Amino acid sequence: MNSSRGSDSQNAPTPEQCQAQFELGITLSLYTWPSLSLAVTNNWGGPDSEEKRQWFVGATIDVLKENPEEDSEWIETFLLQVMLDEFEVNVDDESGYEVAEQIVKLRRECMRGEFAEVQEMRRRWESKGDRGVELGKLFEKRERAEEEDETDGSEDGEDEDVDMDEAPQLVRVREPVVAEVDEDGFTKVTKKKR
Numbered sequence: 115m116n117s118s119r120g121s122d123s124q125n126a127p128t129p130e131q132c133q134a135q136f137e138l139g140i141t142l143s144l145y146t147w148p149s150l151s152l153a154v155t156n157n158w159g160g161p162d163s164e165e166k167r168q169w170f171v172g173a174t175i176d177v178l179k180e181n182p183e184e185d186s187e188w189i190e191t192f193l194l195q196v197m198l199d200e201f202e203v204n205v206d207d208e209s210g211y212e213v214a215e216q217i218v219k220l221r222r223e224c225m226r227g228e229f230a231e232v233q234e235m236r237r238r239w240e241s242k243g244d245r246g247v248e249l250g251k252l253f254e255k256r257e258r259a260e261e262e263d264e265t266d267g268s269e270d271g272e273d274e275d276v277d278m279d280e281a282p283q284l285v286r287v288r289e290p291v292v293a294e295v296d297e298d299g300f301t302k303v304t305k306k307k308r
Contacts, residue, residue, distance in 0.1 A: 126227055127227045127229075131227075132224050132225055132227060133179075133224075135224045135229045135232050136220060136221055136224035136225070136232075137175050138232055138236065139216075139217070139220035139221075139224060139231070139232040139235065140171065140174055140175055140178070140217055140220070141171050141175075142232070142235040142236060142239055143213050143216050143217055143220070143235075144167070144170060144171050144174065144213070145167070145171070145239070146235070146238075146239065147209060147213050148209060149197065149203060149205045149207070149209050149210070150167060150170070150197065150201075153197065153201040153203045154166075154167050154201075158201045158202055158203055159200050159201040159202070163201070166200050166201065169200075170196055170200065173196065174192070174193070174196075174217075177192060178217070178221070182221075185218065186211065186214040186215045186217070186218045187211075187214070189214035189217055189218065190210045190211045190213075190214035193205075193210045193213060193214060194210045197210070219231070220232060
């Protein structure tokens with residue numbers, strides 16, 4: 115341990131580094147949550163379950179940025195609500211609370227500049243081999259999606275042209291057949307013409 119304050123302040127992680135490690139911790143916490151993994155594997159959120167999980171990670175990060183002081187019960191409520199809304203899974207095995215507790219612990223450690231737990235989680239994730247998801251690509255996808263969201267809105271109010279297929283050819287409308295009624299009030303039935 116270094117007792118010199120000067121070298122401690124020079125080696126202290128920046129707030130951006132602390133936030134990046136915390137976001138990595140959230141990502142790993144959700145990607146290793148068995149209930150969420152099971153829901154994604156079985157497509158309980160539909161065919162785009164993997165994209166929903168990625169959205170879930172981003173939404174959790176965003177919600178915790180906006181609500182940095184929330185406790186584990188509040189986080190658990192958020193996690194369970196998303197699981198129910200997006201994956202139609204009612205998680206009742208206390209694992210939601212465990213994930214929320216882990217996130218609170220990681221937030222506390224990361225904001226102090228302690229990244230050992232996040233690095234251990236990352237090591238365990240990577241030691242399990244390729245699980246179809248590379249952590250670096252997750253963050254790239256999130257950043258790309260945020261950039262696209264920013265550029266999607268038309269800020270100057272101009273309408274953009276929309277490519278449209280040609281209009282279908284007009285079809286002749288059949289004239290309705292007027293039923294013949296004889297003087298006794300009976301309707302004459304005719305065969306359909308083919």
